[in-house]
Amino acid sequence: AQSVSQHNHHVILSEAASLELGCNYSYGGTVNLFWYVQYPGQHLQLLLKYFSGDPLVKGIKGFEAEFIKSKFSFNLRKPSVQWSDTAEYFCAVESNTGKLIFGQGTTLQVKP
């Protein structure tokens, strides 16, 4: 069965630090990959997505993620975090039936 694993459950960073959140998935076929973000008190919203093409994808607010097929990974990165990036981040893979399989989520706390 497909699954998604996020290795970091709670990350605390200072402003301007660099961020990398790990995401690994298990599925041997073609995948669509997503990062969703949930800011405090807000809806879950799409941060970025990989469907095909360039494995380095850029999303909103300066985030990017790299799809490495050989490692079954889709890590999220940002060179310099801001206090406003404090949120919960979810990695997800789209199954071959269209539903999303989510990771456990990573809570990011950025200290001003």
Added chain:
Amino acid sequence: GAGVSQSPSNKVTEKGKDVELRCDPISGHTALYWYRQRLGQGLEFLIYFQGNSAPDKSGLPSDRFSAERTGESVSTLTIQRTQQEDSAVYLCASSLSGLTRYYNEQFFGPGTRLTVL
């Protein structure tokens, strides 16, 4: 509407009671999904509707859970004889189409926070 809406936003119920949660998807979206988010855990798929196809119920945790969708609009998730472990945030999402290999972004509603006492 502009986005996916869900009601109620909060629901507190007693163990053993039935509850009904509602989702209004974005107009024109043929695919609708229900997910559950328990405290400290990731999102868990429950059920998926795509147009007139039979729904994918593979994520429903027990036969106390059921969902219906009227055409390509409103969906209701019903939990019968609620248990304390049903306490969670129930999220609804919709997308233009959930067809296999056809990418569509899922847009999420604000969720219903269910507390079973």
